[in-house]
Amino acid sequence: SDVACPWxxxxxxxxxxxxxxxxxxxDVEVVFRPYQLDPSAPVVAQPMADYLTKxxxxxxxxxLTQVSGVAxxxxxxxxxxxxxxxxxxxxxxxSQMALREYGADTQRxxxxxxxxxxxxxxxxxxxxxxxxxxxLAVGMDEARVKEYLSSGEGxxxxxxxxxxxxxxxxxxxxxFVFNGETAVQGxxxxxxxxxxxx
Numbered sequence: 308s309d310v311a312c313p314w315x316x317x318x319x320x321x322x323x324x325x326x327x328x329x330x331x332x333x334d335v336e337v338v339f340r341p342y343q344l345d346p347s348a349p350v351v352a353q354p355m356a357d358y359l360t361k362x363x364x365x366x367x368x369x370x371l372t373q374v375s376g377v378a379x380x381x382x383x384x385x386x387x388x389x390x391x392x393x394x395x396x397x398x399x400x401x402s403q404m405a406l407r408e409y410g411a412d413t414q415r416x417x418x419x420x421x422x423x424x425x426x427x428x429x430x431x432x433x434x435x436x437x438x439x440x441x442x443l444a445v446g447m448d449e450a451r452v453k454e455y456l457s458s459g460e461g462x463x464x465x466x467x468x469x470x471x472x473x474x475x476x477x478x479x480x481x482x483f484v485f486n487g488e489t490a491v492q493g494x495x496x497x498x499x500x501x502x503x504x505x
Contacts, residue, residue, distance in 0.1 A: 308339050308340065308341070308342060308418070308480050308481050309341070309342050309343055309344045309395055309399075309480050310395045310398045310399070310402075310418070310421045310422065310425055310432055311343075311344055311345065311348065311392070311393075311395050311425065311432075312344050312480050312481065313374050313378065313385060313426060314374075314480070314481060314493060314494040315422070315480050315481040315494070316378070316383060316422040316426055317374075317377060317378055317381055317383065317494040318481040318483070318493065318494030318495065319418070319419070319422070319481070320381040320382065320383060321381060321494060321495065321496060321497045321500060322337075322483065322497070322500045324497040324500075325497040325498070325499075325500035325501040325504060326500075326504065328497070328501055329501060329504045329505065331504070335504070336411050337411060337415050338406060338411050338414065339402055339406070339414055339415065339418050340468060340471075340472065340484075341399040341402065341403060341465060341468045341469060341472075342469065342472050342477065342480045342482075343394075343395060343396065343399070343469065344480060345362075346394075346396075346469075348392055348393060348394040348395065349392060349393060349394060350393070350394050350433070351393070352391040352392065352393040352431040352433065352434075353391065353392055353393075354390075354391065354392070355387060355390035355391055355392045356368075356371065356387050356388070356390075357392075358392035359371075359392065371385070371387045375387070377494075378426075383426070383427070384426075384427045385426050385427065386426070386427055386428070386429055388429075389428070389429025390425065390426055390429055391425075391429060391430070391431050391432075393431055393432060393433045394433055395432060395433070396433075396465065397432075397433045397435070397438065397456065398421055398432045398433065398438065399465055399468075400455075400456070400460075400461045400462065400465050401417070401438050401442060401452065401455075401456065402414055402417060402418060402421070403461055403464060403465055403468070404447075404452070404455055404460075404461055405417045405442070405445070405447060408447075408451075409446070409447060413445055413446060413447065416445040416446075417441060417442060417445045417447070420441040420444060420445060421441060424437065424441060435453065435456045435457065438452070438456060439452045439453050439456065477490075479492055479493075481493065481494060483495075483500070483503075485503055485504070489503060491503055
């Protein structure tokens with residue numbers, strides 16, 4: 308998953324509905340593995356629509372409108388006028404810290420906050436103060452998070468995750484991997500996720 312991927316946000320929301328309907332939900336652990344759709348995304352945040360127009364060489368309004376409509380159906384507001392394009396490496400480092408030090412449930416809550424911050428609230432998800440506030444909101448220790456973000460801690464581990472995704476042949480996100488055996492690509496309907504879970 309990538310924080311900068313709208314279909315990851317939509318897919319997670321659909322998966323969440325499927326999991327809520329699954330009888331064995333209490334036995335399922337959901338872990339986010341890092342992936343960068345655009346490793347060359349700017350280090351300094353800039354308006355998302357402008358960046359995507361430059362990246363794709365054409366206006367992206369129709370594409371963004373279509374994604375917004377699908378997201379709205381899942382109860383998600385995409386605010387493209389406020390959304391910022393920025394490199395997600397630091398957000399991924401924080402997500403991996405959440406998993407290592409607090410567990411999968413905290414990581415999942417943090418990812419939900421990151422998606423919302425990025426797509427709905429126009430926040431810079433590379434900014435250490437923003438990330439620390441989001442981490443604090445899900446119960447992480449603010450001082451530890453600030454110390455971690457200002458260091459290089461977790462960078463090698465993160466790169467190993469990116470390399471592993473490539474080695475597994477993952478070229479698009481979201482990719483949901485069940486028990487290390489079955490992969491489902493894309494923000495599929497909740498019914499598809501439920502079928503795979505069952």
